[in-house]
Amino acid sequence: MVELLTQLFKLWENSHSLNLDNDCREKLIDDWSKLCWRIQIQMLLEPAEKAAYINAIAALSEQIYIVYRKNADADYLRKILSDLESLLEDRDQSTMFKVSHFKSVIAAEGRNIIFSMKYREINIDLINILQFAFNDINRNYPISKRTTDYLQAFSFWISRQRLLTADQLIEHLILINFNHPQLVEYIVKFYEIAEYPTTLEQLYAMQKSLMEKQRHFEYLNLLSSETLFSGSSTIxxxxxxxxxxxLEFVRKQMKRHLVEGKMRDSLQLPPSSIINKKRLTKWPSDKSDLIELAYAMYIYMRKRGALITITMLVKWFEDAFGVNLSRYSHRFAEIKMRKSTRPSKFLDTMVNEFLDYIENSDAFQTDS
Structure with a gap:
């Protein structure tokens, strides 16, 4: 085996140092092919030494490829490199010649795919993103036979479609998990909801639509078996x-609508409005007293199961007494930190005045 490899290296050195005419090149190609065939047989007979032989052949391939790049029109160099590649099929790492071949395949298949889409009902933004993806794969991603097989299958599929819409193309891209980052971003935006509905009936309809979409994606997930970039998350x-x-957002919106509906029923207010915005009278005391009263009512009602929020009560008091209770939560925090008086100062005053009113036999007449 060592003798055969030595002959291969010498054959290249002798041919490379001479300016060969066409007949000599033909003889070189013939001798080279026969020698490669003998080496292939010998590697089958000596499997234990195969890895070392393959590394030596790969090193020779890289040397020849450097010359080939400077003489890209030299068909005989392409032929002898191809013969070497047949000996390197079991090698995990691709040679520079193999990578260049893969890149040319990817470029060709990318052009075929883009050309096929330009005469279909496909959005130009989607075409541009796919074109960018093909160029990006060729320049910045590890290239392998798996990548070329993947794109060739995609190219074959698109060539078989007589009629093709953007929806069909996007679904196929999802199915084959063409998970290039820019394309993933485009598809996610394609399925984003532009505007959420406001009525409960519309929310129910959206929930049903989203659940159907979820089942469809799960079905596509069962059918898909391969990704463009293995190890990355799928579309x-x-x-x-x-x-x-x-779905979670819609569920929360529906719950909010239901809570507000129950609150309207419990307060017996018109369905068109949760809060009666007609002002009763001017509040005769400090705003902090009204906030103290609002929190007291909120705590009392919630402990007894009432569906109410502090925001609703504050808004109700604002409309009823014509005051602005902005920053009410900060004011309540100040109430809790009172040092000189009890936090329930206003409520204590109300209780005392109420009892005094009762003890003095109704000091003034209440409204009828």
Missing amino acids: INYLLDLVRVD
């Missing part, structure tokens, strides 16, 4: 996360 995972977030 399906991003879309399922998006649907889950939308």
Whole structure:
């Protein structure tokens, strides 16, 4: 085996140092092919030494490729490099010649795909993103036969589609998990909800639509088996996360509508408005007293199961007494930190005045 490899290296050195005419090149190619065939047989007979032989052949391939790059039109160099590649099929790392071949395949398949889309009903933004993805893969990502096989399959699929819409293309990209970052971002935005509905009926309809979309994505996830970039998250995972977030938001909006509906019923207010905005009278005391009263009512009602929030009560008091209770939560924090008086100063005053009113036999007549 060592003798055969030595002959291979010498054959290259002798041919490289001479200016060969066409006949000599033909003889070189023939001798080279026969020698490569003998080496391949010998590697089958000596499997224990195969890894070392392959590394030596790969080193020779890199030397020849450097010359080939400077003489790209030299067909005989391409032929002898191809013969070496047949000996390197079991090598994990691709040679520079193999990588260049993969890059040319990716470029060709990318052009075929883009050309096929330009005469279909495909958004120009999607076409541009795919074109950028093909260029980016060729320049910045590890190239392998798996990548070229993947894109060739994609190119074959698109060539078989007589009619093709953007929706069909996006669904196929999801199915084959074409998970290039820019394309993932485009598809997620494609499925984003532009505006959420406001009525309960519309929310129910959106919830049903989102649940159907979720089932469809889960079905596509069962069918998909390969990704463009293995080890990266799939498009399906991003879309399922998006649907889950939308469903949770819709669920909270529906709950809010139901709570407000029950509150309207409990307060017996008109369905068109939760709060009666007609002013009763001017509040005769400090705003902090009104906030103290609002929190007291809120705590009392909530402990007895009333569906009410402090924000609703504060708004109700604002409308009823024509005051602005902004920063009410900060004012309540100040009430809790009172040092000179009890936090319930206003409520204590109300209780005392109420009892005094009762003890003095109704000091003034109440409204009828």
